[in-house]
Amino acid sequence: MLTRPTPPPAPGVGAGRWRLRSLPTLLGVVPFGAYVVIFLIIPTLVVAIGAFAANPEDGGGFTLENIKALGESQVLDAFVFSISLSLASAVMGAVLGALLAYAVATAKPDGLLRRIVTSACAVLAQFGGVTLAFAFYATIGLTGFVTLYLQNHFDVDIFAGGVWLFELPGLTLVYTYFQIPLMVIVFLPALDGIRPQWREAAESLGGSTWQYWRLVGGPLLAPSFLGSTLLLFANAFSAYATAAALVSQGSPIVPLQIRTALTSEVLLGQENVGKALALGMVVVVAVVMWLYALLQRRTSRWLG
Structure with missing residues (x-):
């Protein structure tokens, strides 16, 4: 029995159907695209343009004075302290969080x-700001109450060597508080x-626990870690x-330097200097996120 061959579709018909099928998917991406544009692209452009703009009092226009301010000693010290x-x-949050994630x-x-x-890690990873600072203080x-208890009952003064809570050791301790639960959340899928x-298989070949983690588990988890x-x-x-x-x-730290530049009543006209500081932070974070993307690409090869 002979059958009549099906005629080929008219030019453009298949493409039109594909567009109609993909339209709901594209519409679903619109809110995310709007969020990226409003809260990421536009603020970044404002910061980048303002970093090279002179103050209106000085006539406006292009200038490199704001970028040159990044070379001042107090700004460099702030970047070194922040880094x-x-x-x-x-590092502390990653090590302790990885151990907790492995136990989980x-x-x-x-x-x-x-x-x-x-659930607790999801909550504590967002526990910061004034609430966390007050909790530690x-x-x-x-x-x-811990400081006074140690002084009254054991005659131990934890601030005998200085007020370290408001310096690098103290800030590191406070920051580690919300870094550990965040590490648990992001590292647990890799362990799973x-x-x-x-x-x-390693044990059947006579390998010890140390050999397994050194030759198998460690290299696999290293990119994710x-x-x-x-x-x-x-x-x-x-x-x-x-x-x-x-x-x-x-x-x-640099964020506090930006606050000073934007809100100081002593040094006026430093708004664009604050944008230059923010641009420096954007560059540092962009480099870190680029390295993170490279590592995640390598990790996805075996997680998939």
Whole structure:
């Protein structure tokens, strides 16, 4: 029996149908695109343009004076302090958070312990700002109840060597408080991607636990661990509210330097200098996120 061949579709018909089918998907991306444009692209452009703009009092126009201000000693010290604080809290948070995440990963996937820990980490990772600063000040501040308890009962003064709570060690401790739960959230999926068969295969070949982690588990988790550490670095580098509430005098980190440039009643006309400082932070975070994307691309090869 002969059948009549189906005529080919008219030119443009298939493309038109594809557009109609993909229209709901494109509409679903519109809110995210609007969010990116409003809260990421536009502020970045405002900062970048303002960093090279002269003050209206000086006639406006293009200038490099704001960028040159980044080479001043107090600005360089602020960047060094911010990078040191972010790096120290990121490393501490990554190590301690990875250990906690491993303990959670060994529990039952649908067990009560895992649900409680992950829920608590989701809340504590966002616990910052004035609330966190007050919690630490009321606990181990100059008049905190732990400080007074140690002084009255054990004659121990934790501030005998100086008021370290408002310096790099204290800020690192405070930042680590919200870095650890964030590490648990971002590193736990990588630990869940480790298959038990890999360890069973290593043991069947006579490998020890140390050899398994050194030759199998460690190399597989290294990209995800380093990527999570970079994410913690960016999170600490951009943090503002906690340090602003804890440090009442001075501007040791870059976000506080930006606040001083924008709100100071002593040094007027420093708004564009603040935008230049913000542009410097954008560059640092952009480099960190680029490295994070490279590591995540490598991690996705075996997680998939």
